[in-house]
Amino acid sequence: MNHRKTLEPMWWGLFSAGGVVAAFLIPIHIVLLGLAIPLGWLPGSAEIFQSWIVRLYLFVLISLPLYHWAHRFSFTMSDLGLRPIRKPLAILCYGSAIAGTVVTAWVLLRI
Amino acid sequence: MTRNRPDPSLLFHPRMPGNWWLRKRTYFLFIVREFTSVFIAAYLIVFLVQLYQLGNGPGAYQAFMGQFASPGWIGFHAVALAFAIYHSLTWFYTTSIVIPLRIGAMVAPRYVFTLLNVAVWLAVSAAILAIYLIW
Numbered sequence: 241m242n243h244r245k246t247l248e249p250m251w252w253g254l255f256s257a258g259g260v261v262a263a264f265l266i267p268i269h270i271v272l273l274g275l276a277i278p279l280g281w282l283p284g285s286a287e288i289f290q291s292w293i294v295r296l297y298l299f300v301l302i303s304l305p306l307y308h309w310a311h312r313f314s315f316t317m318s319d320l321g322l323r324p325i326r327k328p329l330a331i332l333c334y335g336s337a338i339a340g341t342v343v344t345a346w347v348l349l350r351i
Numbered sequence: 352m353t354r355n356r357p358d359p360s361l362l363f364h365p366r367m368p369g370n371w372w373l374r375k376r377t378y379f380l381f382i383v384r385e386f387t388s389v390f391i392a393a394y395l396i397v398f399l400v401q402l403y404q405l406g407n408g409p410g411a412y413q414a415f416m417g418q419f420a421s422p423g424w425i426g427f428h429a430v431a432l433a434f435a436i437y438h439s440l441t442w443f444y445t446t447s448i449v450i451p452l453r454i455g456a457m458v459a460p461r462y463v464f465t466l467l468n469v470a471v472w473l474a475v476s477a478a479i480l481a482i483y484l485i486w
Contacts, residue, residue, distance in 0.1 A: 262391050263442040263468075267435045268476035270394060272483060273401070274428030278419035286405055286412055288486045298402070302395050309392035316385040321369050340395075347399055350406040 251311055251334065258308025265301055295348045303341040310337040384441045390434035397427070443468035 277284040288294055310333035318326045372382040404415040418424060447464035 259438075259442050262388075262435070263439040264472050264475050265479070266391055266394070267432060267439060267472075268479045269398070270428055270432040270435055271476075272480065273398065274394070274419065274431065275425065278416065278425065278428075280420075282484070284416060285486070286409070288483060289402065289405055302399060305388070305391050305395060309388040312385050312388040313392075316382065319367075320372070320382075321367075323364065340399075344399060347402050347406065351402060 251307070254304065254307035254337075255311035256308075258304040258306065258311075261301060262305040262308055266305065269301070289351055295351065299344055299348055302344045303337075306337040306340040306344075307334070310334045383437065387434040387438035387441070390431045391438060394428070394431040394435070439472055440465075440469070443472070 272282070276282040289298075314326070314330045314333040317329055322329055372378045401412075401415060405412045419428075443465045444461065446468065447461040450464075451461075452459040452464040452467075
């Protein structure tokens with residue numbers, strides 16, 4: 241059997257890893273940074289972001305779910321009628337996730 | 352072209368009407384589940400802007416964070432949170448189908464695996480909250 245090598249397993253792997261990160265970690269960050277601190281329930285301190293370990297963690301937290309989005313969005317839009325342009329759509333989605341990864345690294349490095 | 356993959360142009364793709372996902376509750380919930388990723392990505396972009404403002408100095412960061420108390424931003428975060436929680440629950444349930452939990456020869460019911468994941472999720476969330484408060 242002649243198997244063609246594709247990048248598909250890598251995209252599925254990133255989708256899956258992003259799904260796990262989003263499922264376990266995103267809700268508490270929205271509660272904390274989007275609701276509890278702005279509403280004054282908890283004190284707001286930005287000191288924690290100075291830590292390199294925290295920034296490395298944030299790099300994983302932000303970048304992986306972007307690939308999760310790229311995979312799901314590209315497949316869902318295809319299911320919703322964009323199948324004829326699924327190739328350029330996939331390039332746009334995964335390309336955005338790669339760009340997002342670079343921007344995330346840049347933002348975290350300049351804090 | 353390989354022997355094990357047929358020519359994509361020769362595959363049959365049924366033509367679906369644009370509103371197929373509105374025809375059944377399960378189809379609709381499937382689309383909602385898929386679109387949770389859009390809200391999570393939107394939240395992450397907002398979070399990135401927040402971190403970018405932090406890089407611009409304490410003044411810029413405080414000014415940006417001050418806006419988050421407005422009803423619009425609270426509403427945005429509340430909606431994003433609802434979709435994020437829906438993603439968590441559906442992700443744990445889907446994982447229980449993909450990776451069945453085996454205890455000896457027995458396969459545990461899906462809800463057991465889902466509930467175990469929910470317990471871990473709550474513990475991890477509590478730990479992150481504690482780390483932030485202790486810092």
